[in-house]
Amino acid sequence: MMMTRYVFFGGKLLDVDAGTLREGLELLVENDRIAQVSEGRIDAPDAERIDLGGRTLMPGLVDAHVHVVATLVNLAENAALPSSVIALRSAGIMRKMLMRGFTTLRDLAGADLGLQMAINEGEIDAPRLVICGKALSQTVGHGDYRARYDNRPLHQASLGSLGRIADGVDEVRRATREEIKNGAQFIKIMANGGVASPNDPIHVLQYSREEIIAIVEEAENYGLYVAAHTYSDASIRRAVECGVKSLEHCNLITPETARLAAEAGAIACPTLVAYEGLALEGANFGLNPDPPPRSIRFASPVWNR
Incomplete structure (x- = not known):
């Protein structure tokens, strides 16, 4: 592989440690790595x-909680769309994020190995993509988008489906193993109710302790961790006690539970910008408090669930 080398000069560099802009520096990039930062001219005659x-x-931005395949507000309709349409829309979403300065995306449900391969092979212009595959949800959980009168199976094979249903210890073990086989770099579970699913209010606890512990064990056996969709303090505490390491949203956490989570080595991904974005721009997308309208397209995945 031929090495590409670039020297950037004549601008300001953001020093993220000091929180300042520095002038008069030169920066050498070799392939995809920063090789040198210098206060004087860098001697690299073969570099452009x-x-x-x-x-x-400045360093690339990281979006630590995004759903690049969520191209519709209505997740049931999104899941029913052809995977080819979802893939093309997702490529557009990711390119726009790259142009806004995001160089790494951590997808929290839906993106698959195929999208990651297309990025790594240079087929699409997009940030690096870290995937968990399909999120695991219990029946009538946050990943179950079916109305109460709809008992048809989910579109689990569709790229547009963010999750899959798995009930019971044996099923969640198999589902975890299958997602790992399909390229998951961590496992996502729905451990609490949410606003984008029709039958599980925020207070609802999801998955038994035994199921969560089984998922954590399978992930850790492979050297991976488990992330959990969780809002309420009770669900956060329960997830931490069962070994979950990444707490997504966690809006209603108490100081006591936050200390417990920190002592257990868990991290929080609060996604607060999503709520500010909804408050400022939700009406422009036609969003109502309950339920969201059907077939609303997003220009970018701001609606992190």
Whole structure:
């Protein structure tokens, strides 16, 4: 593989440790790695020199909770769409995120190995993509988008489906193993109710302790961790006690539970910008408090659930 080398100069560099913009620096990039930062001219005769023209150079942004395949507000309709349409829409979403400065995306349900392969092979312009595959949900859980009168199976094979149903210890073990086989780099579970699913209010606890412990064991056997959709303090505490390491949303956490989570080595991904975004822009997308309208398209995946 031929090495590509670039020297950037003539701009400001963001020093994230000091929180300041620094001038007069040069930066050498070799392939996809920063090789050198210098206060003087970098001696690299084979490198292409790029004048920033006073612009600011900064590290790439990371979106730690996103759903790149969620192209409709109505998740049931999204899941029913052809996978080819979802893939093309997702490619557009990711390219727009790249152009906004995001160089890594951690997808919290839906994105698959195929999208990741297309990015790694250079078929689409997109940030690096970290995937968990399909989120695991119990029946009538946050990943079960069916109305009460609808007992048809989920579109689990569709790229547009964010999750899959698995009930009971044996089923969740198999589902965890299958997602790992399909390329998951961590496992996502729905451990609490939510606003994007029709039959599980926020207070609802989901998955038994035995099921969560089984999922955690299978993930850890493979050197992976488990992330959980969780809002209420009770669900957060329960998830931490069962070995979950990544707490998604966790809006209603108490200081006591936060200390417990920190002592257990868990991290929080609060997604607060999503709620601010909904408050500021939700009406422009036609969103109502309950239920969300059907067939609303997003230009970008701001509606992190």
